[in-house]
Amino acid sequence: MEYCLEAKSLCKQYGHFKALNGLSMRVPRGAIYGFVGRNGAGKTTLLRVICGLQKPDGGEYLLFGTKNESADIYKVRRRMGAVVETPSIYAEMTAEENLRMQYHVLGLPSLENIGELLQLVGLSNTGRKKARNFSLGMRQRLGIAVALCGNPDFLVLDEPVNGLDPQGIVEIRELILRLNREHGITVLISSHILDELSRLATHYGFIDGGTIVKEISAEELNAACRKCVRLTVSDTGVLCRVLDRMEQEYQILSDSEADIYGETNISQLISALGAEGCEVIPLHEHDESLESYYINLMGGGRHD
Amino acid sequence: MINLLSAEFSRLFKNKLLWALSAFVTGFGVFEIVMQYIDSRQMGTVSYLDNTLFAYVLVIGGCGAIFCSMFIGTDYQDGTIRNKLVVGHRREQMYLCTYVISVCASVVMMALYFAVQFTLGIALLGKPAMGVSQLLVFIGIGMLTIAAFDAVYVLISMLIPSRSSAAVACLLVFFGLIIVAAVINGMLDAPEYIQEYSMTVNGVELSEPQPNPRYLSGMKREFYQFLYDFLPTGQGVQLVSCAVLHPIRLALCSLGITAASILGGICVFRNEDIK
Numbered sequence: 001m002e003y004c005l006e007a008k009s010l011c012k013q014y015g016h017f018k019a020l021n022g023l024s025m026r027v028p029r030g031a032i033y034g035f036v037g038r039n040g041a042g043k044t045t046l047l048r049v050i051c052g053l054q055k056p057d058g059g060e061y062l063l064f065g066t067k068n069e070s071a072d073i074y075k076v077r078r079r080m081g082a083v084v085e086t087p088s089i090y091a092e093m094t095a096e097e098n099l100r101m102q103y104h105v106l107g108l109p110s111l112e113n114i115g116e117l118l119q120l121v122g123l124s125n126t127g128r129k130k131a132r133n134f135s136l137g138m139r140q141r142l143g144i145a146v147a148l149c150g151n152p153d154f155l156v157l158d159e160p161v162n163g164l165d166p167q168g169i170v171e172i173r174e175l176i177l178r179l180n181r182e183h184g185i186t187v188l189i190s191s192h193i194l195d196e197l198s199r200l201a202t203h204y205g206f207i208d209g210g211t212i213v214k215e216i217s218a219e220e221l222n223a224a225c226r227k228c229v230r231l232t233v234s235d236t237g238v239l240c241r242v243l244d245r246m247e248q249e250y251q252i253l254s255d256s257e258a259d260i261y262g263e264t265n266i267s268q269l270i271s272a273l274g275a276e277g278c279e280v281i282p283l284h285e286h287d288e289s290l291e292s293y294y295i296n297l298m299g300g301g302r303h304d
Numbered sequence: 305m306i307n308l309l310s311a312e313f314s315r316l317f318k319n320k321l322l323w324a325l326s327a328f329v330t331g332f333g334v335f336e337i338v339m340q341y342i343d344s345r346q347m348g349t350v351s352y353l354d355n356t357l358f359a360y361v362l363v364i365g366g367c368g369a370i371f372c373s374m375f376i377g378t379d380y381q382d383g384t385i386r387n388k389l390v391v392g393h394r395r396e397q398m399y400l401c402t403y404v405i406s407v408c409a410s411v412v413m414m415a416l417y418f419a420v421q422f423t424l425g426i427a428l429l430g431k432p433a434m435g436v437s438q439l440l441v442f443i444g445i446g447m448l449t450i451a452a453f454d455a456v457y458v459l460i461s462m463l464i465p466s467r468s469s470a471a472v473a474c475l476l477v478f479f480g481l482i483i484v485a486a487v488i489n490g491m492l493d494a495p496e497y498i499q500e501y502s503m504t505v506n507g508v509e510l511s512e513p514q515p516n517p518r519y520l521s522g523m524k525r526e527f528y529q530f531l532y533d534f535l536p537t538g539q540g541v542q543l544v545s546c547a548v549l550h551p552i553r554l555a556l557c558s559l560g561i562t563a564a565s566i567l568g569g570i571c572v573f574r575n576e577d578i579k
Contacts, residue, residue, distance in 0.1 A: 051390045053578040077392030084390075085579070088383035090315075097318075104314055105388055107307035150391060 002029040004064060004154040004186045005050060011058035012045050012210075019045040021210035022059065027154075027188050027203070032180050034201030035190040036294055042210040043190040044085060047158050051082045063154070078106070081152035083160065087143020091132035095123045095142050098131060102149040121145040121175060137168030144175065155179065157189045161196055169196060176200055198290040206297055214297055225293055228259040229266070230286040238278035242269065259286060308393055308401040313408075321374055322409050325367040329413045332363050333420035341428040352433040353425045354546050360417040361446045361540040362482070364410050365453040369474035372406045372457035377467025385578060395574045399462060403566060406454040414450065434546065441551055442543060448558035449539040453478075455565035456536070462573050478537075485537035488528050494518045533557055 005027040012020040019042045027033045037043050048054045050061055052073075061068050066076045089098045099114045118124040121141040126134070131142060140160060147155060160176070161169045177200065179185045191197045197204075204221060206213045216224070233239045236252055243250045246269065249261040260269075270280055316322060336356040344351035379385040388398055432439055457474045464470040497513035520528055532538040533550050534557040542548045 048577075048579070051386065052392070053386055053389055055575065055577075074392040074394060077390065080390055080392075082386070082390045084383075084386060086383055088386045090378070090382050090384055092378075093318075101311055101315060101384075102387055104311035105307055105393070106391055107310070146387060147390075156390075 003027060003062070004029050005061065005188065007046070007050070007059070007061040009059035010046065010049060010056050010061060012042075012049055012054065013057050018210050020049065020056070020059075023207070023211055024059075025205050025212045025215060027186060029153075029186050030180075030184060031203045032176065032187045032189065032201050033203045033205060034197040035188060035205050035207065036194065036197065036290075037190075037207035038298070039192075041207045043207055044158055045210075046207070047082070047084050047156055047188075047190060051080070051084055051156060052077060053084065078150055079153045080156065081144075081147030081150065081154070082156035082158075083140070083143040083147050084156065084158045087139045087146070089131045089139060089142050089146060092130055094128055094130055095126045095134075095138075095145070098142060098146055099149060102146045106150045108150070117145050117148060120148070120178075122171065135168075137164050137171060140164065140168070140172060141175065144172075148179070153185060155185050155187045157187060159191055160189060161191065161193055169193075173200060194291045194294055195289070204290075206294065208298055221290065221293060225289065228261045228286050229264050229283060230257065230259050231283040232256050232281040233258070233273065234279040234281070235277070238273060238276045242272045242276065242278075246272070256281075305397045305401060308388065308397060309404065312401055312405045316375075316405055316409060319375060319409075321371060322412065325371055325409075326413050326416050329360065329363055329367060330416045330420055333360065333417045334424060337420070337425045337428055344429075351429050353421065353429045354432045354434055356425060356429070357421055357432060357439075358442060358446055358543040358546065360414060361449050361543045362537065364413050364417070364450050365536060365540055366475075366478055367413060368406065368410050368450065368453050369457055369478045370471065371409050372454060373461045373471035373474045374467060375406070375409070376402055376458065376461035377470050380465040381467045389578060396570050399458075399570045399573050400566070402462060403455060403458045406458050407451055410450045410454055411447075414447070442546070442548065445539065445548065445551055445554050445558070446543050448555050448562075449536050449543065452536045452539075452558040452561040452565075455562040455569075459565045459569040462569055463576065465579065481535055481537040485532065485535050485541050488532045488535075488538060489541055491518070491520055491528055492525070492532060494520065496521075534561075536561065 003026045005025070007023055007025045010020045010023040011018070021042075023042065023046060025046075035043055035046070045054070049056050050063070056068070063073065063076045064079060066072050090101065093101065095118055096114055099117060100111060103111055103114065115124065118126075121144055123138060123141055123145065126138070131139060134142065144155075144157070144160070147157075157176070161172050164172065173196065176187055176189070180187055189197065189200065202218050203215070204218070205215045230253075231239075233256060236255060236258060239258055240250075240252065243258075243260065246265075248264060251259045251261075253259060266283070273280055333356070336359055340351040340356055343349070385398075389395070434442070456477060460473050460477065461470040464473055495516055496519045498516045499513050500511040502509050502511065529549075530553075532542075533553045536558065539554050539558065542554070548554060
């Protein structure tokens with residue numbers, strides 16, 4: 001498999017605080033890689049390091065197979081675009097002027113595609129309005145447009161939906177999906193909003209304490225997040241006996257709660273429990289989400 | 305580097321601060337000429353264009369402190385410095401490009417100042433009294449002095465990411481250097497001998513000339529003279545008063561400050577963490 005980014009034992013320290021502590025990860029080409037972690041876990045530090053804003057104190061990373069210490073890394077960076085933390089745009093310029101600036105920075109000979117780019121991010125009708133008067137969503141989209149100026153193959157987005165209203169979140173999500181599916185751009189997104197990330201990502205990397213705790217593809221995650229029926233009963237002892245008899249896979253969660261995996265004949269189960277004097281109080285289908293997976297993972301229970 | 309320069313030039317010429325400062329420098333040039341003209345008419349003395357021609361050095365030196373910190377600080381404040389690094393521009397090139405742009409901004413201000421001096425100035429005060437060769441030497445030294453000022457401001461502004469902090473630091477450096485230059489100027493101007501006045505029945509009498517204890521001599525004088533020649537503000541004061549004693553030394557000092565600031569700045573900026 002080809003990788004846009006490979007990080008190997010990256011370390012970065014601010015004073016005594018280890019922001020990255022031997023972090024290793026791989027972003028496959030064509031993926032939308034969701035980078036998940038709590039505040040201060042090292043997400044933004046990693047993005048700053050791979051974008052060349054900061055130098056790692058140890059380890060190395062490869063962009064499109066080129067090592068960060070290689071002289072060719074500057075050329076390879078031309079294939080990257082990034083919005084790290086806040087959108088990097090001139091507040092006193094219009095959307096078009098901002099894109100013109102980036103075209104100059106990249107040395108692109110023609111400014112023809114600017115209109116197309118503005119249309120892609122939904123900013124084609126902003127006219128003479130300066131970026132400082134843009135809404136947060138508009139600024140975020142303009143930041144992405146600036147990052148897209150050189151037709152990058154790899155787009156790095158740091159918390160792209162932070163602070164956006166629901167409409168803004170949908171717009172950014174659709175834009176990212178369009179960029180990935182229609183333009184084949186690999187996207188690395190860090191986000192706190194796990195529900196939103198789960199609608200986008202094809203791969204996940206979970207970071208904690210400056211280290212990747214787990215890398216997993218969306219398919220693997222879906223397999224790990226199995227559907228189950230969660231029920232609360234008056235006697236889990238009886239429940240265990242009945243489920244063993246029915247050869248059902250299950251997990252006892254507490255004195256009164258249990259998860260039952262696989263196809264379950266509910267009426268048969270309730271009758272069997274009733275026959276042994278066990279009451280079923282509530283019962284509902286439970287679908288483990290990215291959020292619960294993340295909580296379990298960070299709790300240290302399931303690292304494999 | 306060419307791409308960066310092209311981008312920064314397009315930003316420079318749209319920058320309102322550049323044109324506001326240029327208007328201020330031009331206005332200052334007009335004010336200087338008019339005041340000289342009025343003085344000469346009222347006093348019945350002859351005023352030369354030389355008196356106003358080089359006042360720009362310190363004015364542009366001060367304006368440069370504001371311009372560099374604000375122009376460079378915008379790149380940090382808006383985060384746009386990241387756009388250049390992410391797409392693979394080398395830090396050395398970014399630093400040099402910023403310096404070139406800052407010098408160009410000063411040249412724009414200087415060109416407008418000279419335009420006023422050589423039009424309105426000649427019309428009201430006549431041609432400069434100094435010869436053409438001396439004039440060119442002074443203009444050259446003035447440009448190098450401004451280039452040295454800009455190198456120091458770029459160093460400060462590139463290493464202090466906060467725009468307001470950088471502006472304060474640049475202005476403090478400028479005014480601090482002005483004060484130091486003024487103090488040194490006062491020390492160097494102290495007369496070698498002093499005479500005391502005393503009132504007697506015969507009127508005012510002068511005592512025998514006595515050696516001035518505040519007069520600098522020997523190595524001490526050499527040191528302070530060198531410091532005066534070395535500091536861009538010291539050079540500015542010398543140019544304003546058209547009293548340049550060591551033109552070559554001044555030029556070499558400016559070049560030295562410029563080179564040291566750029567090299568030092570690049571070394572630090574190369575390893576600086578950008579947020």
